[in-house]
Amino acid sequence: MSLIKPQTLKGFRDYLPQTMLARESLIETARQVYRSYGFSPIDTPAREYSEILLGKGGDESDKQLFRFQDQGDRDVAMRFDLTVPFARYAAQHINEIGVPFKRYHIGTVWRAEKPQRGRFREFMQCDFDTIGTDSATSDIETLFVIHDLFEQLGFTKFTVRVNHRQLLNGLLETIGLADESARVLRALDKLAKIGRDAVAAEIQESAGATPEQAAGVLDFAALEGDPATVLQQVESLLGGNERGMAGVVVLRDLFAAAAHAGLPAERIALDVSIARGLDYYTGTIYETFLGDLPQIGSVCSGGRYDNLAGLFTKQPLPGVGASLGLDRLLAAMEELGLLTEAQTPAPVLIVQFDESRVSDYLRIGRVLRAAGIGTEVFPQSRPLKKQLQYADRKGFRVALIAGEREFADRVWQVKDLRAKSQETVGEDALIASIAAILGG
C-alpha cells in the first residue's frame, strides 16, 4: 500500500510541545489578566457569511479572505480577525449581554496572505474590549491592562506608547488643513522611512499645504519628552481648538491616573506621531514595544473607536480595546531566549525499573499529583539508561527510581537531573524532597 505524504498546507504549521507549552502559558497569563479586570470570555464561529466579514468595501480584506461556497451554496469565509465577528456578535446579542460589556476573545484567524518568514495564514489573536461606553475611565483601564499583561508575562523593559487621534485633527483644524487629515496621515506614516523633508514635500503636494502648514504638522509630530511637557506644548500649538483640547484632557487624566496607581513612568510614553490606521480609531491609541526587541514592532495595539457595529445595528456602540499579537510575541520571546527548553509539563518521571511493580509506580504517581506535583510514569520496562535519556531529552527535573530493595526499605532513589545528584529518601519525605529540588 502506498503511503500518503504527511505534510501541512503552505502557510500553515504544526505546534510541537515546546512551542505549544509557551503558547499556552502566554494565553493563560493573558486570560488571567483580562479576567482580573472583569473581562468575560466569548467565542464566535470560525466561519461567517462573507457579507458579514466583507462589510462595505474593504478591498484589502477581500484579497486576504479565505472565501468559498459551502455545501449549501452559501457564500462563506473564515474570520480574518476577531473585531468584525465581535461587531456582528454585539449587534446580534446586545439585549442579552447589555452595556457596558467587557469581553476578551482568544481565537484563531485565517488570512490568505502570501506566507513569509514568521507570518502564517493561520494565527491566534487575543483581544479585549470594553464597549457601550465613551467614558475615559475605560481608556485608562485599557492602558492598565496592557501594562499588567506585559508585567505578568515577565517583561521588565517595555513601553506602551499612547496617543490621541484628536490631537493631530485639532492641530489640522487650527492650521487650516482639517479636510486633509487622511492625506497628511498617510504622509506622516512614512516619517521614519523617508525623513522630514520628503514628508514635508508630500504633504504640500498631496494635501495642497503651504510650506508653513507642512512645517506646523512636522513640528507637532516631532514633539517628544515627558507627557506633561509635551501636552503643554501641544496645548500651545492648538491655540484653544476644542477638538484637540478634548484629547489633551483625556491624555492628562490618563498619565495622572497611571502615576497615581504606581505604573512605572518609564513604561508609559506619549508619542504624538502614532496614528494606527486611518479610519477606525477616533480617540486614544496604544502601541507596545519590547525594550530588548523594539524592531519587531508593536506587540499589543489598540485604541478607542466611536462605533463598533454600525454595519449591523443602529445602536451606537463606542468602545476601546487592544489586541495582543500572540504569535509575534512568541517569536520575540524565542529570539530573546525567554522560552523554557522543557518539552513536558510534568517535572517528575517515575522510572519503570521493575515491571512487576507497575501498580506501585502508578499509585505513587497519583499520590504526587494529589500534592500538586506533575508526574509521568515511564510506560515501558526498558533499560534504566534509556529511560534517563528520555528524561533528559524531555526536560524532566526529577527522576524517581525504586526496585525490590527500595520497596523493602520503603525508600526511593531521588535523582536531581539538573544538579546530577541522587539521594535515598524515605517514602514519608518524598514529597518534601521533590519540592525542595523544584524550588518549593
Add this chain to the structure above:
Amino acid sequence: MSLIKPQTLKGFRDYLPQTMLARESLIETARQVYRSYGFSPIDTPAREYSEILLGKGGDESDKQLFRFQDQGDRDVAMRFDLTVPFARYAAQHINEIGVPFKRYHIGTVWRAEKPQRGRFREFMQCDFDTIGTDSATSDIETLFVIHDLFEQLGFTKFTVRVNHRQLLNGLLETIGLADESARVLRALDKLAKIGRDAVAAEIQESAGATPEQAAGVLDFAALEGDPATVLQQVESLLGGNERGMAGVVVLRDLFAAAAHAGLPAERIALDVSIARGLDYYTGTIYETFLGDLPQIGSVCSGGRYDNLAGLFTKQPLPGVGASLGLDRLLAAMEELGLLTEAQTPAPVLIVQFDESRVSDYLRIGRVLRAAGIGTEVFPQSRPLKKQLQYADRKGFRVALIAGEREFADRVWQVKDLRAKSQETVGEDALIASIAAILGG
C-alpha cells in the same frame, strides 16, 4: 445605509460569557489533569489536504467533510476530528518528538452534519493519547486519567466502563465464528434497542451462525458483576483461547492496579458488551457515563489501537487514548444545574460613585488584583442603583462604594451582594473583609 443582518451560519453558534466561562473551566481542568500525567500540548492546522483527512475510502467521513478548493486550487478540507491530524503529525515529526510520546490536543473540529438539537457543525474535542508503546501500563494510566478528570471536574457519581476487544474475538474463535466478528459486532450493537431474541436471529442470519453459537455470544455479552468474577467466567468460556486470555490478563492487571491506587471500585466497571467501532480499536476500550445522566451516552471514550499512522508511515505506532466530549459534557452540566450563574470572572465591582475619584478607584482595583482578587471598576459615573443592578445581573459577589466621606475617613462601604449586607471597612482591612465574603 442599509444594515447587514447579524447572524451566524446554520449549525454554528456564538458563546455567551456564561457558557464560555463554563467551557473555559472544563478545558482548564482537562488541561491540568492531562499535564499532571505528563501529556504535552500540541496543535495542528484547522485545514489539511483532503487526501490526508479522507485516508483510504471512508464514505461516512467523506460526507461529513467541509471540503473545498482553496485559492491555490488545492483540494483542502477542515479537520473533522483530532485523530487523523495526529496520525499525520506523528508520522511527519516522529524524529523530533520520539517515542513514547504523550500528547493532548484541545481543538475545534468541523463536520458538515445535519444540525440537530445539541449537535453543531463546529465543536471542540479534547483528546489525550500515549503512542509508541504497546505496554499495558499505558492502558491502566488511561483509565486513571479518565477517572481523575471526572473527579477533578467535580463529579462524584460516574462510571468508567472498560472492556477489551480480544475477549469477544477470542470467544468467537473458541466457538468457531472467528471470521464473522464484524457482523456479530454489528448485531450486538443493537442489543439494548431490539433485545436478545432479535439479535440472536440477526447473528444466525447475517453471520450464518447456529442457534448454539448465537446463544454463546449472547451469554457472553450478558455477563455482569464484579470484574474478578466476570473475568473468571470469561476465562471458562474462552476454554484456553490465547487471544482472549491476553485480554483477560490486561483487564485483571488494570482492575488490580486501580484498586491498589485507591480508585473507588464503584466508579470502574467491566462491561464485556461494549465495542466502540469496528476497525480502529484493537485492545482495551473505555466509555464514561454520568451517574445522574446516563442517557446522554458516553462523555469520554477511547481505547487501544495497533497502529495510529499506517497511512502515512511504515513505522508502527501503537497507542492508547481517549477523547473528552466537551460540548456534550457542557450540555449535561447545564441540564444538571452544575453551571454557575455568573457572567463575570471577577467577583468584585468597584462602583464609580464620584467621578472625580476615578483614579482612586482604578488604583485600588490594582491593589486588589495584586492580592489575587479579580476586580472590575464600573466604567461610567451612573446612579448607584443602576450600577448595583449591573452588579446583580452579572453575578458579582461584592460591591465596593466610596465617596468623599469615605475617602476622608479612609474607609470603604463593602456590600455583600448575596447576603445583601453592608459594612464599613477600614482601607487596611479591605482585602481581608472581601476574602471573608468570598469564602477565604
